[in-house]
């Protein structure tokens with residue numbers, strides 16, 4: 001593998017290090033340059049200012065006029081300030097700026113540097129008065145727990161980009177004080193779809209991303225995770241108090257205008273269920289008061305510019321219509337497509353090879369499996385043959401992904417573990433044998449899915 005970064009003098013290379021056929025294009029005019037975010041994570045021990053690191057990284061990118069073909073950029077060891085303080089440098093969403101056989105030429109794009117440090121504080125849990133379920137969790141963002149989550153979620157059709165751009169526009173409109181009577185927008189996102197498709201994770205990952213991308217405007221960010229179900233306490237009289245307590249806390253957070261607050265309400269369909277049950281008389285009317293209190297509090301929060309409300313639901317039809325109306329973005333998150341299944345399984349396999357669980361052929365640790373598009377391209381090439389282990393593996397990986405049709409992202413991420421546990425000899429684990437075991441396990445899992 002070539003290094004992810006090459007100097008401009010070197011011809012651009014593709015992901016396998018082959019020289020590009022094209023000559024480098026001339027620099028673009030500044031207004032045509034695509035913005036490419038560069039995320040720079042500081043070491044936990046670092047105490048330097050984000051400002052200083054940003055300037056040093058910008059200087060580094062300018063000085064070296066680099067090109068890039070995937071993976072993290074190595075921290076420059078010849079620059080002690082960066083080497084001492086920076087843990088990693090990642091180029092994000094480079095897709096649009098990539099040209100010439102997937103090479104990103106830094107002098108063709110406008111890098112936007114975001115420097116951050118992960119919070120290691122962990123969640124702060126609030127135990128509800130029944131002493132059992134907690135009514136909300138709170139994290140300081142960006143949190144160590146959510147590091148890498150955004151990258152691990154795989155969707156087609158630009159869903160992640162759409163959400164990121166939507167939230168960025170919503171924050172910009174608010175910051176620029178656009179008159180809401182003339183242009184109307186909310187900062188409420190609803191993700192709905194079947195269980196296990198990554199809705200909750202996507203909300204958390206989105207909050208983490210935004211806390212990094214907007215940290216020059218908002219110096220602090222927090223995520224409050226509310227389980228809607230737990231708000232309907234079995235002690236009915238307590239429910240109203242729980243909602244009041246929760247929103248009082250959120251109000252305190254948003255009063256500090258340098259604070260960006262994300263409120264995640266999971267299982268929002270339980271609001272509708274409670275209202276319906278109350279109307280049919282099977283639940284005390286207290287439930288309906290809780291739903292109404294929640295909606296009123298959400299409306300109140302709308303006037304605060306620094307809040308984004310993220311909600312999820314498994315059952316679209318059951319969501320309270322009053323709530324659906326409030327959400328600006330209603331995105332359906334479905335089960336992974338063939339390509340997404342391939343990519344999820346590829347990342348699993350890659351991890352098992354990195355950690356040495358899968359072994360038995362030389363250089364297993366350093367093998368890089370091709371992505372779906374290049375795997376298909378190579379398999380369809382007239383001179384394709386399965387002689388190389390990597391090609392044999394990716395052909396089998398495509399077959400495994402095909403066998404997993406209908407499975408959720410959550411089940412797919414569990415599949416490698418189940419397949420490993422089913423092996424007769426788990427200590428001599430050949431990736432080819434392992435993939436056969438995955439197909440068998442997938443068939444078994446699918447046969448056990450409810451109709």
Ligand SMILES: Nc1ncnc2c1ncn2[C@@H]1O[C@H](COP(=O)(O)OP(=O)(O)OP(=O)(O)O)[C@@H](O)[C@H]1O
Nearest residue numbers: 152153154195196197198199200201314409410413
């Ligand atoms: N599209 C995906 N790409 C990668 N991983 C996924 C995907 N979908 C789900 N997963 C995996 O499944 C796990 C569970 O997802 P999560 O709990 O966020 O789903 P959910 O849709 O909120 O489920 P539920 O509705 O049952 O609460 C995630 O942490 C992730 O590892």
